[in-house]
Amino acid sequence: MFNNILVAYDGSSSSRAAVDRALELAKASNAEVTLLTVAPSVAPLVGLSGVSIEELDAELRQWAGRTAREGASTASNGLNVHTVTRSGHIGEEIVAQIEAGGYDLVVLGSRGRGRLTSELFGSANGYVHFHSRIPLLSISADESNSGVEGETTLAGAAAH
Numbered sequence: 001m002f003n004n005i006l007v008a009y010d011g012s013s014s015s016r017a018a019v020d021r022a023l024e025l026a027k028a029s030n031a032e033v034t035l036l037t038v039a040p041s042v043a044p045l046v047g048l049s050g051v052s053i054e055e056l057d058a059e060l061r062q063w064a065g066r067t068a069r070e071g072a073s074t075a076s077n078g079l080n081v082h083t084v085t086r087s088g089h090i091g092e093e094i095v096a097q098i099e100a101g102g103y104d105l106v107v108l109g110s111r112g113r114g115r116l117t118s119e120l121f122g123s124a125n126g127y128v129h130f131h132s133r134i135p136l137l138s139i140s141a142d143e144s145n146s147g148v149e150g151e152t153t154l155a156g157a158a159a160h
Contacts (some may be wrong), residue, residue, distance in 0.1 A: 091127025
């Protein structure tokens with residue numbers, strides 16, 4: 001069914017649920033999985049606070065590497081899991097990875113922040129949905145709460 005699955009992971013409970021689901025799908029269809037962690041960009045104004053932009057950027061990149069390895073360590077033996085780290089805007093970096101990697105499914109956790117909050121602060125799921133040409137499997141935040149089943153949504157690729 002799927003041959004090459006991309007899953008974004010940031011260590012949150014919803015992203016852990018997304019990794020679990022992606023690994024289940026990969027095992028069922030003998031697919032490869034790429035686990036992507038995106039370190040946020042350091043805002044140029046941070047330097048005005050006396051914090052070194054270079055040091056903070058290095059710390060964020062180290063965090064991304066550790067986080068990606070943590071997510072990949074949950075895979076069972078026999079699954080082919082790759083890790084990729086990027087730095088920048090999460091939605092843009094997920095789409096860039098999709099375009100670079102020949103994936104046929106992207107799996108993302110959803111924090112369930114609601115429509116208004118997502119409109120104000122942005123939503124990685126929304127960005128990927130409207131800028132990607134592959135299906136998006138969105139795992140709701142409820143799915144990661146102590147075994148309570150939440151809503152899983154498979155959105156088709158946006159029409160271009």
